[in-house]
Amino acid sequence: MPDFPWDTLDSFKHRAAAHPHGVVDLSVGTPVDPVPEVVQRALSLAANAPGYPTTVGTSELRGAAVRWMQRRLGASVDEHAVLPLIGSKEFVAWLPTLLGLSAQSTVVIPELAYPTYEVGGRVVGAEVVATDSTLSLGPGRPQLLWLNSPSNPSGRVLPAPHLKKVVDWARERDCLVVSDECYIELGWDQHPVSVLHPDVCGGTHHGVLAVHSLSKRSNLAGYRAAFVCGDTAAIELLTRARKHLGMLMPSPVQAAMVAALDDDEHVVLQRERYRGRRSLLREALMTAGFRIDSSQAGLYLWATRDEDSWASVEWFADRGILVAPGAFYGVAGNRHVRVALTASDIAIEQAAQRLTAG
Secondary structure, three states, rough: OOHHHHHHHHHHHHHHOOOOOHHHHHHHHOOOOOOOOOHHHHHHHOOOOOOOOOOOOOHEEEEEEEHHHHHHHHHOOOOOEEEOOOHHHHHHHHHHOOOOOOOOEEEOOOOOOHHHHHHHHHHHOOEEOOOOOHHHHOOOOOOOOEEEEOOOOOOOOOOOHHHHEEEEEHHOOOOOEEEEOOOOOEEEOOOOOOOOOOHHOOOOOOOOEEEEEEOOOOOOHHHEEEEEEEOOOOOOOHHHHHHHHHOEEEEOHHHHHHHHHHHOHHHHHHHHHHHHHHHHHHHHHHHOEEEEEOOOOOOEEEEOOOOOOOHHHHHHHOOOEEOOOHHOOHHHHOOOOEEEEEOOOHHHHHHHHHOOOO
């Protein structure tokens, strides 16, 4: 395994912490705002859960996921094609293993990608190809193709026609398409579309899965609350494997997920928090001489001033700000940094002041 990327930021974190007013950490996407009260109540009410939960989750949870997919994303999903996950990261990491992929397999990931997509392929020894163009893949047949829209790190949104072309291409080659959509309710300049929307998949979910997380939209990173849905055969295969491996979501967390998925009010409130932070930080970055690329959605600003990303990380650290180098996300990110919006209003204001102070 490679070094965990964020461990390599330690020296810059110490450098930033030497700032007279301390460090403002904008390097990670972990929520800092409160868990919604409606979710906390649901978790508390379900606390008396002495028995084992089931791998497939409760019918209440699957039903809430179905309602949310239809209401928020315009995608009709069968309740039996929903599988709860103990956070989406474990699913990304373990999917190649659960699918039975091997050193003879090929996994395609985005050109700019969260590192775990590659790690999952490397665990099984598969060839991992980072590309945004199916034309570059040649005649071979990949077994798994990852999509991530809105993108982490860049915030790029893939339009429905583009997604449809990818799905059609993969279906012709019997390749499973899995779309990581954990930022899909956080569109700013563009409206993200699910891979399970009829405009993309043509009304059938054959060969397509969508992964959704409540970490960002509901501040539930600490709950490890997510689900995958779509192709029924793929869900059945994954369910069988996860039963053997004991991948069970705790019952109280399932109850909390139901409350979170059925409540849109807290999502609107959280979006407005991020909107204000994004506006302030974006303006400050541009004043400091950075260009903002992509960033149409999600919780990050993809910033550059056309220099090596580590040089930019050092520049920020000298101002008491920690950011993530684009190099974490692939060669294509070498001249960008990812600046997270997941800090308190006070911390974002401090960062903006430091950026514009020269």
